[in-house]
Amino acid sequence: MWRYEQSRLFAISFDAHRPDRLAHFWSGVLGLARADDGEDGVALLPGNAAGYRVGFRPTPVQKAAQNRLHFDLTSSSLKDQQETVARALALGARHADVGQGADASHVVLADPEDNEFCVLEPGNKFLAGCGFMGALACDGSQAVGYFWSRALGWPLVWDQDEETAVQSPSGGTKLTWGGPPYMPDAGKDLHFELAPDGEQEAEVERLLSLGATRLDSAPGGDDAVLLADPDGTMFRVLTHR
Numbered sequence: 001m002w003r004y005e006q007s008r009l010f011a012i013s014f015d016a017h018r019p020d021r022l023a024h025f026w027s028g029v030l031g032l033a034r035a036d037d038g039e040d041g042v043a044l045l046p047g048n049a050a051g052y053r054v055g056f057r058p059t060p061v062q063k064a065a066q067n068r069l070h071f072d073l074t075s076s077s078l079k080d081q082q083e084t085v086a087r088a089l090a091l092g093a094r095h096a097d098v099g100q101g102a103d104a105s106h107v108v109l110a111d112p113e114d115n116e117f118c119v120l121e122p123g124n125k126f127l128a129g130c131g132f133m134g135a136l137a138c139d140g141s142q143a144v145g146y147f148w149s150r151a152l153g154w155p156l157v158w159d160q161d162e163e164t165a166v167q168s169p170s171g172g173t174k175l176t177w178g179g180p181p182y183m184p185d186a187g188k189d190l191h192f193e194l195a196p197d198g199e200q201e202a203e204v205e206r207l208l209s210l211g212a213t214r215l216d217s218a219p220g221g222d223d224a225v226l227l228a229d230p231d232g233t234m235f236r237v238l239t240h241r
Contacts, residue, residue, distance in 0.1 A: 006153045007203055009168075010195035010238060011043060012069075012136060013055030015188040017113060023056045025111055028091045029073075029084070030054065030133065040222055048131040050172030061188045063114055066098055068183055068233065069190040071117045072106075074127050074134035084119045085109065115190070126158075126174075133173045135165075136190070140177035144231040147211050148175060151194070151229075182231075192235040193224070200225060200239050207237065 016022045023042040027034060032044035032054065041057035075081035085107050089095075096110040105121040120127065120134065127134035138144075145164025149156050154175070158165035162179030196203030204225050208214065215226040215234060224236040 007151055007194040007196055007207065007237070009050065009052045009152055009192060011053040011055040011193040013041070013043075013057050013191050013193055013236075014113075014115060015059040015061060015191070016041075016056040017059070019056035019058050022111065022113055025088075025091050025093070026054055026056075029088050029093075048133050048172040049170045050133075050168045051170065052173075055193060057191075059188060063186055063188040065184045065186045067116050067186045067189050068139040070115070070137055071133060072127065072135040072137050073117065073119050074124060074130065074132055075120055075122045077122050081107065081119055081121060088119070113188075129171065130167075130174055131172055135174045135176050138175065138177045138233075139183045140179075140229075140231045140233065141182075142177070142179060143211075144229050144233070145177040147230050150210050151207055151212075185232075191233075193238055194235065195238045200237060204237055 014022060019042045023034060023044060027044055030044065030047055032047045035043040035045050035053060041055055043053040043055040046053055073084060075084060088109050092112040093109040096108045096116050098108050098116060100106070100108050107119045108116060109119065110116050124134070142162045142164050145156065145159070145166065149166045152166065154166040154168050156164060157167045157174065158176070163177065165174045165176040167174045204227065207227060211230040212227040215228055222238055224238050226234060226236055228234050
């Protein structure tokens with residue numbers, strides 16, 4: 001029996017040089033309203049059944065490589081795909097080359113701070129029913145997919161050839177990990193923010209027992225604890241919300 005939300009996925013947050021500007025871009029692309037500003041950064045309200053916010057936290061770190069995490073946005077038709085691409089370009093996106101080839105049916109774009117994302121072609125069966133924010137595609141191992149399944153209480157919905165995916169029992173965005181080969185650390189990237197059901201430190205200890213490691217204190221004014229998953233990808237554990 002899966003326990004839902006042992007650690008709730010509160011937000012998927014971008015490292016941002018200009019959080020307000022990046023929030024404006026993604027609000028326009030995703031059609032999400034802005035939440036009340038927190039103590040550190042900006043956020044958009046949840047837009048699907050997975051129930052997480054999209055956050056933007058200030059950082060001076062420079063992007064050094066292709067992001068390890070990116071959104072895959074879905075399309076209901078070819079016209080819908082074209083409209084999403086046109087809307088993103090009008091808001092400040094650009095076309096990006098990540099080796100997809102000229103005959104790719106999906107469109108790869110980068111936001112105003114060069115965070116890559118994909119606008120998928122219609123008919124993608126794997127993401128059917130996931131909503132517009134179909135997947136957060138992550139560079140990572142099979143083991144880290146297992147870790148996040150236990151950390152969030154989200155069941156595995158794919159586990160084959162070292163590729164894994166989890167999804168909230170309520171539906172919505174799938175979190176996927178592509179297996180090897182692994183990309184270098186991008187420096188500036190996207191990160192998970194977790195809100196525990198109970199006491200923060202008790203949840204931190206549980207995550208450590210699952211294979212996380214403790215990092216230095218998190219920046220900002222939200223008293224978050226900074227951890228890394230088994231692949232070394234940083235995430236934040238917030239106080240109870």
